[in-house]
């Protein structure tokens with residue numbers, strides 16, 4: 155994926171197997187968000203191809219791809235300011251009817267469940283502007299999981315959250331994995347990534363510099379040098 | 391009551407025509423599409439209805455329906471043509487479209503009556519028809535502002551990219567906005583011409599765009615009710631301002647300017663805000679403290 | 695033929711004088727000022743009212759018109775556009791509210807002029823300047839036409855030179871390209887915007903007075919028509935390009951003159967509207983504009 159002369163993501167090949175959490179690690183500007191955008195059809199590939207269930211999908215619109223059961227969040231908070239928390243979550247629920255959805259329960263139950271699981275109970279009738287930053291991010295996660303997607307891509311979902319909130323999100327993501335949800339997680343918190351993910355991709359300058367089991371990826375010299383710096387080297 | 395109705399019948403009719411016309415600009419705005427093409431479609435609807443009535447003596451419903459059909463097709467084609475444009479550029483392109491409709495009307499020869507327009511479009515349209523049609527339109531639009539459709543429209547307007555990530559086909563929604571706008575505009579134009587029996591190119595110029603826009607700015611752009619408030623104000627205000635004598639147009643101008651600058655949500659937006667903050671204060675006062683802990687203070691800047 | 699060319703030249707010069715200010719503000723401060731037409735008209739209107747009382751020569755009316763235009767333009771910026779910009783949540787919604795706000799404030803001067811004149815045309819009957827007509831090689835040229843063309847070319851080229859070579863011009867161009875960096879480099883955006891609005895308003899006032907002399911009289915509504923035409927000239931040349939707006943204004947005038955002479959005359963307006971539509975669809979950066987780079 156190139157923007158003019160910028161090679162934002164280049165020569166990268168990844169394979170996502172069902173039911174695991176894949177982490178993407180890399181310094182700012184290394185192409186993580188662009189990778190998610192490419193995977194979810196928000197930007198067109200300059201070269202290469204995308205497959206879901208063995209079927210090519212690199213020409214379909216983003217919305218069509220989303221209807222196949224793929225949900226994502228964005229790096230910045232994107233809630234609809236005019237709707238309440240509950241309505242924002244419901245927006246995620248009333249969309250998907252296409253194929254790829256494992257089940258489609260009653261909207262109300264799903265919404266209540268998503269709100270409960272993200273710890274937003276009691277805030278249903280508030281508007282996003284009245285919430286703390288962490289709570290806003292949790293609404294986004296609720297909105298993404300409410301439709302019971304089969305693939306979930308999260309771009310720095312815990313940015314701006316405190317430690318305990320992060321642990322809650324991490325626990326929630328692992329719980330969702332146990333239910334069979336495949337996830338791609340972009341995060342900066344290395345400890346959280348190691349704790350949460352089954353598999354890590356490390357990127358720098360748009361290229362894959364390491365991939366494999368989290369604990370071993372974060373030990374690779376290239377990764378430490380590119381991203382982790384001294385802090386983590388001392389830590390291990 | 392009857393006497394009041396009789397003396398004010400023109401104003402009552404104008405209110406509903408104004409409402410439909412204002413809605414033809416408001417619907418696209420609600421979809422996040424800054425299109426003024428509804429006014430051009432008002433012209434199309436008016437001319438088609440007049441031509442069908444005068445030349446072919448079609449019944450009113452068919453004449454208006456024909457105008458709506460043609461305008462709807464034009465609206466759809468326009469949506470395809472301008473699909474790459476957004477914001478300001480879309481606004482200006484659609485204003486150009488409106489003005490081109492006016493130029494076509496001037497140059498339409500016998501068909502459109504040239505610069506002097508068409509006369510004698512007599513039909514049996516009554517105020518009751520107008521009210522019924524408006525009621526149906528309001529019903530449909532009110533439905534579209536609620537529930538799943540309402541949320542989708544909100545998402546398409548506020549954040550098209552987010553909407554796409556929810557599986558919403560943004561392009562289709564935009565096209566729908568153009569078509570609905572065209573139908574509403576043409577309906578207003580058709581009804582008006584059959585009530586007034588005449589139409590001329592000067593009736594559909596830039597000032598009509600400004601009038602319809604004014605109604606929405608002052609009334610509010612987020613809901614049909616805003617358009618209704620605006621249509622009522624700008625139909626009846628001149629009468630109420632008669633006491634101010636010759637300066638009524640200036641007062642009118644000041645109201646529009648103040649609303650445009652200071653009240654972006656219009657009167658309806660002001661009322662909604664007031665209602666919401668009342669609701670919030672009641673909720674905060676009424677609920678227990680457990681409710682409030684997760685709220686925290688709203689983060690000022692968003693961490694990068 | 696030569697006569698048509700002269701007419702096209704003076705028409706294009708009026709478009710240019712009007713469009714220069716609009717383009718300057720839009721290309722640098724980023725505001726498409728929909729009150730520009732009302733400012734133009736109101737400057738001419740005030741001049742007309744004054745010269746009905748006091749018999750004034752043309753230079754005095756030009757000064758009055760330019761001053762009224764500048765003042766009005768600054769007032770619009772202070773009272774309308776700045777509050778809107780402060781409240782807008784992002785550039786996109788700000789842009790729209792500016793457009794709507796411009797339409798809103800334009801209603802006030804229009805209403806005043808309509809009220810006073812009873813929507814009738816007004817002119818400078820009281821002025822001491824009388825247009826004289828020359829006949830050269832069978833072509834009629836008025837002294838006002840000559841003045842309009844000269845003013846348009848001198849001011850048009852002057853603005854280009856100013857933007858390119860003066861310190862303030864450079865600063866102005868920098869806020870058009872990259873507002874954030876410009877303010878980091880110490881460019882005072884507020885002051886610069888205000889003075890740009892003043893210059894644009896002054897040019898509009900000048901155009902108003904000259905056009906009124908040229909036509910004999912104008913109606914309060916004539917600002918709206920010119921606004922759309924100037925918009926066509928600006929986007930034809932390319933937003934942000936001063937050379938572009940000069941070319942755009944004359945191309946539009948020549949095209950209109952051709953249509954005027956070849957058809958019944960009723961199609962003239964279709965030219966500008968058609969240009970707007972065609973340019974936006976097929977070459978949105980215009981003839982000389984830079985392509986907009988939008989980053990997410």
Ligand SMILES: Nc1ncnc2c1ncn2[C@@H]1O[C@H](COP(=O)(O)OP(=O)(O)O)[C@@H](O)[C@H]1O
Pocket residue numbers: 157160161162180181182183184185186187188189989990
């Ligand atoms: N729309 C765009 N146009 C040009 N360059 C872009 C665009 N979006 C991202 N980039 C560039 O691509 C690179 C990768 O960005 P991004 O994917 O956002 O990184 P990350 O999410 O890892 O911080 C950066 O150098 C960024 O500046």
Ligand SMILES: [Mg+2]
Pocket residue numbers: 183186187188229309
């Ligand atoms: Mg990123």
